Amino acid sequence: MSSSVTETYFSAQFHGGRSLWSGRRILFRRLRKLTLGHAMLLEWLESPFITSSDRGPGPADCALVIMACSRSVERAERLCRSRFVRWRLRAFMPIRFQFTATVLGIINYMEAYSATPSCWGGTGGRESGTPFLQSVKITHMAFLHRTEAEALALPLPLAVHDYAAYWDIEGKVKIVNDAERAAMELARQISQEPKLQRN
Secondary structure: OOHHHHHHHHHHHHOOOOOOOOOOEEOOEEOOOOEHHHHHHHHHOOOOOOOOOOOOOOHHHHHHHHHHHOOOHHHHHHHHOOHHHHHHHOOOOHHHHOHHHHHHHHHHHHHOOOOOOOEEEOOOOOOOOOOHHHHHHHHHHHOOOOOHHHHHOOEHHHHHHHHHHHHHHOOOEEEOOHHHHHHHHHHHHHHHOOOOOOO
16 A cells, blocks of 8 residues: 555545645754654654653744744754754844734644554563663564665554554554543543542
């Protein structure tokens, strides 16, 4: 199955029919699909747009996302590994004049690629020591027979769904459907309600 057909099928089944390509421009730069490789690169650079950091994004963080995601993973990695380039990003002044709009644009861009499956199961209560995105890449390479370049070029939600689907087939996790997800949310809400005290 070609990559275009795969992405079209995935979009119809799991992404509400929306294209994985947002076609969004931020500060006149057209951003590409957010791939697994882009996400891993931004995580390595500790971007607050993709990590759970409490640090809010600054102008340099915005410039970094725009620089990385408007290029191929290979070219973005070469640029981001340059300390000089990262230093120059800190002086990227145009962002300062449109900072709020730029942050919101990047957040919307990230949210367009945030659809991931809910799963039950996993490692029996033990957290894996392997970073999640690294686990996704290794699964694609070791079990789904993709090269590293092919794995890194996958749109992020497609990479995560294929990862979850493989382990679902293997019986290690169970992808939760909409009805099960609603039941889980109801159970969570009930568990948070104050218990009635018995007389």
